[in-house]
C-alpha cells in the first residue's frame with residue numbers, strides 16, 4: 489500500500505495503464521462507437537465500468553493531468569493553468585516548471601515502492617511536471633528523438649516505436665503515444681522491461697478541429713481503439729479518462745464568439761487598470777488562438793472586486809463570475825495563484841483579452857475550445873467490471889488511479 493495526498497492505493501498486481509485522452513468530450517466516444525469505429529471500447533462499455541466524471545476547472549490540460557496523477561484537485565497540487573500573473577513583477581509567468589508543484593504524484597510513489605513506471609506524453613510541456621521526482625521512463629512524442637537515459641530513463645525511442653517524430657500539430661503525435669505504450673508493454677518483465685504502471689497522455693489537436701462523429705474524429709478514435717485493444721490483450725488493467733471536454737465556440741457566421749474582456753474592463757475602469765489573464769495561453773496556439781472559456785482578472789489594491797463581479801455577471805455569454813475566495817472554494821483552486829476575479833463563459837462562448845491581441849488568422853477551422861464548466865464532463869472507463877459503485881457519487885477524472893489500483897486489479 490502507498491499513501492499519496494491522503495489517499496491510499498494498492499500497488500498493482502497486473503500491468504496497469506491510465507490513459508488521459510486530451511479533449512475527449514464523451515460524445516466523441518458515443519459517435520465513434522455508434523459508427524462502428526471502436527469495437528474494443530464498445531465491448532468494454534458493455535462489460536467493464538463506464539462512468540461519467542467531472543474534470544477540474546479550469547478545464548485545461550495541465551491542471552487536469554496533474555490532478556489525475558496526484559489524485560487531488562489544484563488546491564492541493566498547485567497547477568491551475570499554463571500561466572499565472574506575478575503582481576510583484578507585473579509579468580505573466582509560465583506554470584510549466586515543476587517548481588510550481590505542491591504535491592507528489594502517485595506515479596512517483598509507485599516508483600519509490602519499487603514498481604517500474606513509464607509516462608508518455610504527446611507534448612513536451614507536460615513531461616517535466618508529470619515526471620517530477622519520479623524514477624522511471626518519462627518522455628514526450630514531440631521530443632522522442634532526443635530522449636536520453638539521464639533525462640528520460642530511456643533512449644532510442646524512435647527505433648523502439650518504429651515511427652518518426654510527428655509534427656506537433658498532428659493526430660500522429662497522439663498515435664505515437666499509444667504506439668510507444670504498446671511497445672513498452674511488449675517488453676519482457678525485468679530491469680528496463682515491461683512497466684508495472686504506465687500513464688499515457690495525448691494532445692487535443694484533433695478535438696480542436698473535428699467535431700464528434702466526423703471522419704477526422706472517428707478515425708482518431710478508431711486508431712485509439714486499435715492500440716487499447718492490444719494493451720487489453722496483453723492483460724493490462726486500463727483506465728481511460730480525459731483532462732477536459734470540447735465544444736464549438738462559434739457564432740452563426742462561423743467566427744469565434746468572443747467576449748474581449750480586457751477591452752470591456754478598459755472601457756469601464758480605464759486602460760490597463762485591470763489585467764485579464766487567460767491561463768489557456770501556451771506556446772501552441774495555432775489550434776485555439778489562445779481562446780478558452782475561462783479567465784482570471786487581477787485588480788489594483790483598493791478596487792472593489794465584489795462590485796466588479798456584479799457588473800460583469802450580466803454580460804452576454806457569462807456562466808459564472810466569482811470573487812477569488814468563491815472561485816477557490818467552488819473550483820478547489822489555489823487562492824494565491826488566481827486573480828481577484830474568475831470569469832467562466834457559457835458553452836458556446838470564449839473569453840479574450842483585447843481584440844487587438846488575438847490573431848485569429850491561424851484558425852483554419854471554426855473554433856472549438858474548452859476551459860469552462862461546460863467542458864467538465866469526461867469519460868471514466870475501466871476495462872474491468874467494478875461492482876458496488878455508488879451510482880450517485882460525483883466521480884472525478886482524478887479518481888482514475890483509485891479505481892484502477894484499488895478496485896480493478
Ligand SMILES: [Zn+2]
Pocket residue numbers: 511549692696776858
Ligand atoms: Zn486544448
